Amino acid sequence: MEVGSQVTVVRSNRMVINDAVIPAEIVIVGGRIAQILPIGSRVQSQGEKVLDAGNLVVMPGIVDSHVHINEPGRTAWEGFHSATRAAAAGGITTLVDMPLNCQPPTTTLDNFHSKLRAARRQCYVDVAFWGGLVPGNANDLRPMMEAGVPGFKCFLIDSGVKEFPHVGVQDLHVAMKELQGTDCVLLFHAEEELDVGKPVGGEPSEYSTFLASRPDAMEVKAIRTICELCLQYKVRCHIVHLSSAQALPIIQAARREGAPLTVETTHHYLSLEASEVPPGSTQYKCCPPIRSKKNQDQLWVALQKGDIDLVVSDHSPCTADLKHLDSGNFLQAWGGISSLQFGLPLFWTSARLRGFALPDVVRFMCTNPAKLSGLETHKGSLRPGHDADLVIWDPDKELEVNERMIQHKNKLTPYLGFRLLGEVFATVVRGNLVYLNGEFSPTPLGNLLLVGNDKLRGRDSIC
Template identity: 45%
Template sequence: MEGDLVIRAPRAIIDGREQSAVVSVRGGRIVAIGALDTFSGKGSQIVDLADDEVLLPGLVDTHVHVNEPGRTEWEGFDSATRAAAAGGVTTIIDMPLNSIPSTVTVDALRIKREVAAPQVRVDVGFWGGAVPDHLGDLEALHEAGVFGFKCFLADSGVEEFPPLDADQFRTAMTETARLGALLIVHAEDAGTLAAATPASGRVYGDFLASRPPTAEDVAIAQVIDVTRETGGRSHVVHLSSASALASLRAARAEGLDVTVESCPHYLALDAEHIADGATSFKCCPPIRDHANQDALWAGLAASDIDFVVSDHSPSTADLKQFDAGDFGLAWGGIASLQVGLPAMWSAARERGHTLADVVRWMATATADRVGLHHKGRLAVGADADFVVFAPDEEWDVDVSALHHRNPVSAWADHHLTGQVRQTWLHGIRITNDSAPGGRLLTRGQR
């Protein structure tokens, strides 16, 4: 078994199960996978993994807010892709909002690509945005290679990315259906949120009540109805309300092309353990109670939830209002890009799941939904994107030691199990001193 790189792994996740393997790489792609006893000893670089390490495919995180240009003090392509690599994420898809300009025109996409190109340490693709004044730009953005379009059904939190009303949402999905594009939706119903008591003050329970599960449930029903009406392709981002799972399950049984993601913070953190004033935990939709979390896990196990992504949404410390602890004023978002894999694995193993499950949820299924079928798996022909993971190594999260631009995260001081020891992109190991070697991806690119 010859190649530029040969990795001998006593433990690897291949075809949905853990097994020993030798993986051979040439030209940045996997060219052969064989049994350990078939290894010929040839190869320009030979890497032997330790018995406590498992070879995983690089994760594919399709929900990352990089925020550059415009709000680079919140994050940026340099810090975000350093954090991604350190966390075993070798491909990210950048969200169209929180940067200025938002990615709602071809010119804005060009600006973002120009800014990103010299900085990225992992592969990076881009979502386009669907906002009221730029629905006429969807086709041009699609032709420019975005992976689909993000929209909101309620206030996004930034004025330059307004939500769609019911008619605009139908128009957007009619157009994305025509294009064959994926429309991804922040599904909270604006009317339901307006009817709730607005968040104000330090009490987490009050914030939770301001964004009730019905806001998600109503909006998801709308997504399903318009998907049915238009024959479009839809995806619900960051599900936190388990009560929506039944309608999503029924929609898929009906044959509708609708998928849904959740996030490590909904699956590993719960409202019962969030102190009043702890605004690092604020996100929208919110982290709900433990019973809801149990139901989310049941949905994940049953494949009612398709995959898990970070929804990495960082900010500067001042925007979190730590001094006041006011959930009504604090920025809503959780920075988690570097810790998503160990956070998810720590919670999954406690519930009897395997590393193969985590790989499916965080690498293979995410890659497949956006058409990156050559990523997120250890298979011949796939990109040689690897993670060397120590699943039993325990550690405490020190946010000041993470590569995120700001030391602000709900995961601060959490005790986790599982540590990323190495990350490889296209057969080249990424280190702190590596020059940026990531690529900018377009939809359909091989």
């Protein structure tokens, strides 16, 4: 079967349907799943384009709801073309673009339209868009919602880029009053400055120096603020990239009291640990920081208990010079990790050793991210009526991460040289075979997704 062609039937002995892994075949009509049937239960029609995966796993395409694409404005860091090729190679069929690190940021309706124009006809997978909450733009939120933005990201601390300033508590009161009664979600970078200030001193090329400058207490303080506001206004709130397990009791208590609160963590917090970061290796820097092995173990337990809802990449690339590899200065380097293409094997390599199964991968990386993003009526599950978004992969195949395979615009990542389990063989987006064994569709076939009123709009607008 040629990459870029339409598939009408996908067959596998290991298809992840709900909480089971069973032999089945999917019949695709008009880019959507029409039927899911036992293998051999129907007569094959002439002209069908069958993709027989044999013993490879077939599951819903991954939904990565936390990706910084940086276009327009900082396309030397990343762009829609390169990011969505990386997504396709990693089995991601839908990603949701973050509103900052691009110029202009997605904080007004005009800026959102600029983002849509920049993305058009560039995307190999489907793309939706978060808006941004910054001081003074509360009146811009409803127009962006009506245009198709499912929620808004904000920072409680300096974001690192001047065009996306952080909000204060009063800004949040104003925004939450504006969003009450809607299904919109507020996403929080949950760190706050401490009253005592940051620790000083230490060798800047040592990771421990940077880690001491972003202690757990900054996350704990911010998450306490978020939970209080969430309970007060009952507006959907979401904590992005949770790194500190010390905040989990606060989250648990708020949920028991009825807070509509969800939480994500990332591949780097589940795969990397502070004690193994070499001196000067600033490709490991992110905010909040990678913490201890003990903390990592607690995050895995929280996933098992359901206290963390989803796992995403927080793909946040930059040009190599901004990582200051020459000096190895963690305090000056840009904070962000590139991992978009490798999320599935990163998660599976660790998760399988901790007792997680394939349906757990679907829940954390497909179903729950789709629900967060307002895409659950079309994405994140294999069921009739949903988009035929599929990843076909071998959970037993080992791969070694090297620069040649990386589709991200900038190749610097802490995962270079890692040996991981779980190789993606093919990616299908709305029935289109966009990636097959190292080859990509000759033209981008992704859509721009506009979300609103529980419906997915703009689905026929090819990027």
